[in-house]
Amino acid sequence: MDTTTASPNSLNRADVRDLLDRLHRRARGDYLKLPFKVPALAKGLLRGQTVTEIFMAGAARDLYLPVSPEQGRFLYLMARTVGARSIVEFGTSFGLSTLYLAAAVTDNGGGKVIGTELEPGKHAVATDNLRVAGFGEVAEVRLGDALQTLRDVPGPVDMVLLDGWKDLYMPVLELLKPKLRKGSVVLADNIFTFKKALRPFVEYMQSGKNGFQSTTLSIADGFEYSYYEGA
């Protein structure tokens, strides 16, 4: 994107763009590494472990698996559109999505992005990336299992990004639902790749019976885009 004539905002800042470009470039090779993870995944599944348990054992320690640049911009624009001052993210990895969200909260006048990451190495790098980009004040990445670390997030929450392991989308949503403000937005990634695993989540969101209006957007690997109408 040509940013020379773009209006000034936190996402157009040259240092932020450079950092995002560098991280997206590094992440590109991840998909080539995925086949090497299949044996660990298969072994774990045969042992009866869940995907989360397998990855908690370190199978994705080195993988970024980030949102695409297009999804990142979408996250930024959505957060700007709803004027988000409080955002919660399940699955931070090295902090790419968090950078887009933190840029939006900053441009909305400030607030808080609370991310969460299981892997200590990723947590440390994500925290550093956010600090280097100047978002150290608005973004906090909590280390540990989201079901513990997100227990005490303060409401009202304006926006949620679900991007951790897929078997936890429902429990994390249930944890955060009482904190959602009416009119908030929930975005959930990887709807296409994990179609079967995420079917109960998508059905819950799209049924119209649980306080959400929802549709699947064909952006990158599929974003479930849900609007919270209230309980």
Ligand SMILES: C[S@@+](CC[C@H](N)C(=O)[O-])C[C@H]1O[C@@H](n2cnc3c(N)ncnc32)[C@H](O)[C@@H]1O
């Ligand atoms: C797909 S990556 C997230 C990518 C990130 N949102 C981005 O766009 O850069 C998923 C991340 O979720 C983390 N994760 C998975 N289960 C988790 C849990 N229960 N609690 C916290 N983090 C978790 C993984 O360690 C992994 O780094």
